Amino acid sequence: MTKPLQSIIHIDSYPKLRDPLLISGLPGIGFVGNIAVVHIIKQMNAEKFGEVYSPHFQDVAYSSVDNGLRRPTIELHSCRLPSDARDLVILYGNTQPLSSYGQYEVSQKILSQVSELGCRSIISLAGLKQEYVKEQPQVFCVGSGFDAMDAVCARGVIPLQGEVYGMAGVLVGLAKLEGMQAVCLLAETLGLYPDASAAKALLEKINLAYGLHFDFSGLAETAKEVSANQ
Amino acid sequence: MTKPLQSIIHIDSYPKLRDPLLISGLPGIGFVGNIAVVHIIKQMNAEKFGEVYSPHFQDVAYSSVDNGLRRPTIELHSCRLPSDARDLVILYGNTQPLSSYGQYEVSQKILSQVSELGCRSIISLAGLKQEYVKEQPQVFCVGSGFDAMDAVCARGVIPLQGEVYGMAGVLVGLAKLEGMQAVCLLAETLGLYPDASAAKALLEKINLAYGLHFDFSGLAETAKEVSANQ
Amino acid sequence: MTKPLQSIIHIDSYPKLRDPLLISGLPGIGFVGNIAVVHIIKQMNAEKFGEVYSPHFQDVAYSSVDNGLRRPTIELHSCRLPSDARDLVILYGNTQPLSSYGQYEVSQKILSQVSELGCRSIISLAGLKQEYVKEQPQVFCVGSGFDAMDAVCARGVIPLQGEVYGMAGVLVGLAKLEGMQAVCLLAETLGLYPDASAAKALLEKINLAYGLHFDFSGLAETAKEVSANQ
Amino acid sequence: MTKPLQSIIHIDSYPKLRDPLLISGLPGIGFVGNIAVVHIIKQMNAEKFGEVYSPHFQDVAYSSVDNGLRRPTIELHSCRLPSDARDLVILYGNTQPLSSYGQYEVSQKILSQVSELGCRSIISLAGLKQEYVKEQPQVFCVGSGFDAMDAVCARGVIPLQGEVYGMAGVLVGLAKLEGMQAVCLLAETLGLYPDASAAKALLEKINLAYGLHFDFSGLAETAKEVSANQ
Numbered sequence: 001m002t003k004p005l006q007s008i009i010h011i012d013s014y015p016k017l018r019d020p021l022l023i024s025g026l027p028g029i030g031f032v033g034n035i036a037v038v039h040i041i042k043q044m045n046a047e048k049f050g051e052v053y054s055p056h057f058q059d060v061a062y063s064s065v066d067n068g069l070r071r072p073t074i075e076l077h078s079c080r081l082p083s084d085a086r087d088l089v090i091l092y093g094n095t096q097p098l099s100s101y102g103q104y105e106v107s108q109k110i111l112s113q114v115s116e117l118g119c120r121s122i123i124s125l126a127g128l129k130q131e132y133v134k135e136q137p138q139v140f141c142v143g144s145g146f147d148a149m150d151a152v153c154a155r156g157v158i159p160l161q162g163e164v165y166g167m168a169g170v171l172v173g174l175a176k177l178e179g180m181q182a183v184c185l186l187a188e189t190l191g192l193y194p195d196a197s198a199a200k201a202l203l204e205k206i207n208l209a210y211g212l213h214f215d216f217s218g219l220a221e222t223a224k225e226v227s228a229n230q
Numbered sequence: 231m232t233k234p235l236q237s238i239i240h241i242d243s244y245p246k247l248r249d250p251l252l253i254s255g256l257p258g259i260g261f262v263g264n265i266a267v268v269h270i271i272k273q274m275n276a277e278k279f280g281e282v283y284s285p286h287f288q289d290v291a292y293s294s295v296d297n298g299l300r301r302p303t304i305e306l307h308s309c310r311l312p313s314d315a316r317d318l319v320i321l322y323g324n325t326q327p328l329s330s331y332g333q334y335e336v337s338q339k340i341l342s343q344v345s346e347l348g349c350r351s352i353i354s355l356a357g358l359k360q361e362y363v364k365e366q367p368q369v370f371c372v373g374s375g376f377d378a379m380d381a382v383c384a385r386g387v388i389p390l391q392g393e394v395y396g397m398a399g400v401l402v403g404l405a406k407l408e409g410m411q412a413v414c415l416l417a418e419t420l421g422l423y424p425d426a427s428a429a430k431a432l433l434e435k436i437n438l439a440y441g442l443h444f445d446f447s448g449l450a451e452t453a454k455e456v457s458a459n460q
Numbered sequence: 461m462t463k464p465l466q467s468i469i470h471i472d473s474y475p476k477l478r479d480p481l482l483i484s485g486l487p488g489i490g491f492v493g494n495i496a497v498v499h500i501i502k503q504m505n506a507e508k509f510g511e512v513y514s515p516h517f518q519d520v521a522y523s524s525v526d527n528g529l530r531r532p533t534i535e536l537h538s539c540r541l542p543s544d545a546r547d548l549v550i551l552y553g554n555t556q557p558l559s560s561y562g563q564y565e566v567s568q569k570i571l572s573q574v575s576e577l578g579c580r581s582i583i584s585l586a587g588l589k590q591e592y593v594k595e596q597p598q599v600f601c602v603g604s605g606f607d608a609m610d611a612v613c614a615r616g617v618i619p620l621q622g623e624v625y626g627m628a629g630v631l632v633g634l635a636k637l638e639g640m641q642a643v644c645l646l647a648e649t650l651g652l653y654p655d656a657s658a659a660k661a662l663l664e665k666i667n668l669a670y671g672l673h674f675d676f677s678g679l680a681e682t683a684k685e686v687s688a689n690q
Numbered sequence: 691m692t693k694p695l696q697s698i699i700h701i702d703s704y705p706k707l708r709d710p711l712l713i714s715g716l717p718g719i720g721f722v723g724n725i726a727v728v729h730i731i732k733q734m735n736a737e738k739f740g741e742v743y744s745p746h747f748q749d750v751a752y753s754s755v756d757n758g759l760r761r762p763t764i765e766l767h768s769c770r771l772p773s774d775a776r777d778l779v780i781l782y783g784n785t786q787p788l789s790s791y792g793q794y795e796v797s798q799k800i801l802s803q804v805s806e807l808g809c810r811s812i813i814s815l816a817g818l819k820q821e822y823v824k825e826q827p828q829v830f831c832v833g834s835g836f837d838a839m840d841a842v843c844a845r846g847v848i849p850l851q852g853e854v855y856g857m858a859g860v861l862v863g864l865a866k867l868e869g870m871q872a873v874c875l876l877a878e879t880l881g882l883y884p885d886a887s888a889a890k891a892l893l894e895k896i897n898l899a900y901g902l903h904f905d906f907s908g909l910a911e912t913a914k915e916v917s918a919n920q
Contacts, residue, residue: 005236005335006695010407053407055334061372061399061414063390069374069412071403098330100788104745105695142751144759160753169751173761177700177743182759184751235466235565240637283637285564291602291629291644293620299604299642301633328560465696465795470867513867515794521832521859521874523850529834529872531863558790 286332516562746792
């Protein structure tokens with residue numbers, strides 16, 4: 001009853017993972033990263049194995065479309081990639097911590113947890129707000145490990161000069177402290193609505209750089225769901 | 231002298247309770263929940279057995295109508311229901327924590343405490359601000375346990391699509407973590423004054439759904455007191 | 461190196477005190493309480509025996525009139541009253557904590573400390589902002605212990621209906637938790653400048669209610685110093 | 691996993707230092723202190739031996755000019771002075787903590803750390819915003835130890851009547867608690883751009899007061915780099 005209240009991760013059951021790659025997509029500009037990871041979770045039938053509880057989330061409860069109750073949350077899912085020797089850990093959330101302090105606390109807890117699970121490599125996904133966007137949205141990157149950067153840059157991803165706020169930035173900034181390679185991929189977006197097209201651009205680059213095979217059917221529906229679940 | 235300062239619950243004496251139901255009514259829109267629980271405390275001669283102290287309350291002291299001193303507080307009361315096999319724990323406060331972090335801290339401490347006292351079921355009461363309100367105010371609900379939801383929905387309570395801020399929402403959102411069923415009942419209100427009529431609507435639905443027998447005499451006076459004690 | 465950073469009280473040497481009375485005067489409206497306690501410290505040659513260090517103070521250093529350096533601080537002084545069986549502890553500060561949380565943390569640390577020193581009775585001094593002030597400013601009170609209240613009310617102090625913000629209120633509100641009697645005395649003031657006249661009104665009431673003999677020479681100079689040292 | 695999250699200092703390797711002098715230059719008005727310490731680090735080939743990690747920094751990652759990734763950081767560097775019996779510890783940062791609480795936490799951690807390394811003397815560098823600045827900018831000081839103050843005041847540094855916000859002030863204000871002498875030197879600046887000329891004024895006074903021999907070549911280029919790295 002007297003321990004300090006801070007963010008904790010409830011793990012339902014510890015998955016056994018082969019060289020797992022973490023892909024993070026939290027709510028942000030155009031819900032771009034959020035749409036991409038919900039799409040991956042659905043397509044790969046990824047299984048939720050843990051959940052972040054944090055007093056740094058908004059003090060709110062949501063009633064969802066099916067009348068159930070949801071609270072602000074960030075979830076850990078995992079799945080096995082069929083044709084590959086490695087597994088995925090997917091970080092999905094319907095929220096981000098309210099304060100900068102909370103962003104650091106939650107990011108650090110997640111990095112410690114996935115490091116324990118054997119994860120040495122991280123991709124965080126985000127949108128990059130632009131006034132004008134090409135029909136095929138460009139993808140930018142910011143990264144801490146040169147191998148990870150080289151892999152995506154070889155696929156037409158453009159190194160970004162700038163700043164990435166929120167957990168997409170903090171996860172990548174702190175990854176080095178845990179000895180991980182990390183890259184943040186940002187797809188350009190107008191940011192005015194949940195942007196399935198920008199999410200598709202991110203998934204295409206991930207396919208190319210990591211030799212994965214996500215397909216893109218149903219992305220528009222996922223974008224609508226993500227928007228309704230915030 | 232060196233432990234971190236956080237919310238604690240002072241318990242005067244631990245009551246022995248039979249399958250207790252927690253009813254929470256903190257200050258909020260139209261003081262609806264607040265009026266309802268003060269009414270229950272008075273009518274049932276409920277006894278205060280504990281009090282929350284929190285550094286997350288406002289830094290203020292109030293002088294009350296009888297010249298005594300009050301500080302921001304949340305109190306735990308209990309009473310025995312005459313014709314029923316279960317007891318009530320009633321959560322009354324003249325304040326809510328100032329920050330979202332404080333809302334989580336206090337809610338979690340309270341849930342741990344009432345869980346220790348054997349509580350498995352929670353009702354939080356609140357107002358729902360509307361532009362126009364029916365003569366007989368409608369009551370809405372948001373819930374985490376399906377039995378609890380079914381019981382109130384069978385009595386004309388309408389499932390809500392939306393968000394509940396503050397401790398009324400957080401208590402219900404976190405209850406699942408403690409293995410509790412929880413439902414938030416919200417009565418529509420203009421929210422312009424302490425609304426005895428909306429409080430009555432909540433008490434009527436609680437009577438129906440839980441087989442209780444609160445009467446409604448003196449609610450208008452209670453509304454005036456609640457307003458004066460903030 | 462890893463303990464949480466919080467407010468602490470550095471005690472230079474523990475004074476032996478006979479039934480000490482705490483008088484607190486921190487910066488606030490019209491610097492009224494601040495002027496009064498600086499006046500007591502000077503007149504009684506009170507000795508500083510401790511100092512609060514808190515990360516909840518403003519992040520600033522001041523250079524004072526004599527080119528020395530000061531930081532935000534709250535100090536504990538003590539003195540023996542010549543013609544009386546009891547001693548004084550005087551709480552002086554050039555600051556208050558920035559946040560409501562900090563107000564609670566510092567107040568609680570101080571109450572624990574003075575309770576350890578045998579203190580069972582507290583007076584906190586403050587100003588009460590008014591549009592118009594009588595030539596002889598009125599003094600109001602808010603209190604938690606009836607004996608303490610009776611003593612001052614018998615001397616023409618008027619019980620206040622209202623709210624006292626900041627440490628003047630929190631000290632009194634929390635005193636009961638430490639089993640102390642506490643009263644807050646507020647002198648009416650325009651609050652536009654350091655108000656020596658309101659400070660005098662407080663000292664007069666303290667003299668009457670507690671049988672003390674503070675004189676009032678030099679109050680105007682003290683008001684100027686207090687103002688220069690903020 | 692359950693310890694409170696707070697600022698920590700990662701030390702790569704503990705340097706052996708002879709009577710070290712700490713010179714701190716964090717981002718602030720006109721980047722004056724920042725430019726001065728980057729200049730010292732480059733000129734003296736100072737070696738980074740530690741780094742502050744703090745959840746009180748901004749939640750952001752930066753991509754730097756060479757496409758590497760940086761996060762908000764404060765670094766500890768050390769170097770040996772060729773013609774002198776003492777060593778330098780240099781505090782460089784691309785950020786300051788966001789909150790006043792963070793300023794105290796980080797300052798206190800740094801003071802504890804450098805105290806352990808044998809440091810008894812501190813200079814913090816900052817800019818002082820003015821409407822008009824002399825061609826040769828004046829240098830002001832605020833200090834806690836009289837020897838340190840005398841040394842700089844004998845070289846034409848002007849004691850300041852006023853306030854120093856941020857870590858430049860807090861480091862000096864808290865130094866006394868660790869038994870250190872500390873002085874803050876502030877060069878006047880318009881504060882409209884990274885001000886190499888004000889940084890030069892600081893370095894000149896340090897040379898005079900401490901018998902050091904920093905030269906000033908390349909200061910303008912350093913000012914541009916510092917600006918680009920924020």
